[in-house]
Amino acid sequence: MPRATAEAAAETARRLVEIAADLFAERGYAAVALDDVATAGGVTRGAVYHHYGSKKGLFRAVTAHLQQQVAATLVAAAGAADGPHDRLRAGSHAFLDAVTSPRTVRILLVDAPAVIGWQEWRALDADSSAVHLREALAEAGVAPELLDALTAQLSGAMNEAALWIVDRDGEPGAREAAHRALDVLLEAVTG
Amino acid sequence: MPRATAEAAAETARRLVEIAADLFAERGYAAVALDDVATAGGVTRGAVYHHYGSKKGLFRAVTAHLQQQVAATLVAAAGAADGPHDRLRAGSHAFLDAVTSPRTVRILLVDAPAVIGWQEWRALDADSSAVHLREALAEAGVAPELLDALTAQLSGAMNEAALWIVDRDGEPGAREAAHRALDVLLEAVTG
DNA sequence: CACTATACATACGCTGTGTATGTCAGGAGG
DNA sequence: CCTCCTGACATACACAGCGTATGTATAGTG
Structure with missing residues (x-):
């Protein structure tokens, strides 16, 4: 039945992204056939x-979709806090929680x-999440010549923390330990 | 000409890993055909x-080979330093320099x-490099319940730093900035 | 000096991507 | 209300690349 209405077409596109996200997360990019x-x-x-x-185009769309969701959560949490120091912490911890779903982590951090x-x-990532980290670091008083490097390294630390948490899912205290370790790094940066 | 001597066979296996490392680094895993x-x-x-x-088996061999090289450099550098604090720093910076070749970085950190x-x-990675980081952190006085989490996060920070450096290759000062940023994080951990 | 296991080469099937082509309905213009 | 064009798919096909089954010759072994 070709040629549905424009909304039906948009709905089809949306549905495909949702389905693809599930399949990519479960099996990984390579093991998913477009026919599935x-x-x-x-x-x-x-x-x-x-x-x-x-196939890459579909995956790109999935990636963008998930990153947008994570960024929205991050921004909301950071907005609720006040003071540069607190905004950095709130945003970072919110990012860690938002990205820590098996679905998100596999697609965004492993395959992408x-x-x-x-x-x-x-x-x-820079456009969706890392900008906010960079901005928060700048406000928190990080030296300008170290800003980019520290943004990258903290971003890497948080991504690895997310993978680490998901890998230990079920282990109680893992998430808390990751958050506490992250605080150690963040406090270091803000002095 | 089938059936060469045992040394010739080993040499063939070695050569294939070397060639595969080059091709995987240049084009990425997916774009390399085994026939190439x-x-x-x-x-x-x-x-x-x-x-x-x-194909995956070949890639695994390439990965192990490169990780072994990196670990060897790391261990040598850490061994030359004395005192827990200094060994942590020396080892970390050596790791960053060792892993920062376009060839290594693409295979070990992106595709693997x-x-x-x-x-x-x-x-x-835990067997080759991260063990040493974990050990150094323990000696430097990191709290036991944060040891695994911090090892993971610092490892992630260093890996991201390596990618960041390679991405800015040619830009003078990028490597130094990464090393200085890494020092900020390391000093935070060791108190 | 057979004989077996190793180190490959050759041939083939199958899966999955991409592309070219077909088809049918919604909607704009007259 | 009719037409035509374009968008939203379906169908068919070519081709690359992985894995596997099978063949083959030699290096070691008893």
């Missing part, structure tokens, strides 16, 4: 190629750099 | 499958987690 996504979405691969151009390339991945 | 590796090594894909079983899986990747 299409079939689960009630369409054929033709529809996927129509909307996203390629390899699939879309590290440079593009970092650019996307 | 085999042809460059003067054999056919049959030889590759004989020695390494699968996605290809062989994050858990296996972390296990390999």
Whole structure:
């Protein structure tokens, strides 16, 4: 049944991203065939190629979608805090909690750099999450010539912390330990 | 010419790893066909499958090989320093320099987690490099309940620092900035 | 000096991506 | 109300690349 209405088409595109996110998270990028996504979405691969151009294109859309969700949570938490020091902490801890779902972590932190390339991945991350970290660090008094380097390294620390937590899921206290360790690093930076 | 001597066979296996490391680093795992590796090594894909079983198996061998090299550099540098505080710093900075080659960084930090899986990747890293970081942190007086979490986060920070440096290759001062930022984090940990 | 296991080469099937082409309906213009 | 065009898919096909099964010749072994 070709040519649905414009809203139906948008809904199809949205649904495909959602389904793809689930499958990519469960099996990893390489093990997911586009036919799996299409079939689960009630369409054929033709529809996927129509909307996203390629398998990588679909994955890019999934990545952007998830990053946007994480960034929204982060921004909300940081906005609720006041004072530069507290905003940094609130935002960082919120990021860690937001990104710590098995679904998100596998796609955003494991597959994305390899699939879309590290440079593009970092650019996307910089636009959605890392900007806020950078800004918070600047406000907290980090020396300008160390700002970029520290943003990158703290970002890496938090990403690894997220993977570490997910890997220990079920182990009680793991999440708290990660948050406390993160506080050690953050306090170091803000002096 | 089938069946060379045992040393010749070992040499073939060694050569294939070397060639594969170059190709994987240049194009990334997915874009490298086993036939490229085999042809460059003067054999056919049959030889590759004989020695390494699968494409993933070959990649695993490449990963282990590179990690071993990095770890050797790290251990040497740490051994030359004395005092727990200094060993931590020396080892960390040596790690950053050792891992900061475009070849190493792409394979070990971008593709490896996605290809062989994050858990296996972390296990390999834990055995080669992270053990030493963990040990140094323990000696430097890090609280036992934060030891694993901090090891992971600092490891993530250093890995991201390496990618950050390689991404800015040519930009003078980038490497120094990364090292100074790393010092900020390390000093925080050791109090 | 057979004989076996090793170190490959050759041949083939199969999965999955991408692309080219077809098809049918919604909506804008007359 | 009819037409035409374009968007939203479906269908069909070519091709690359992985894995596996099978063949083959030699280096070691008894």
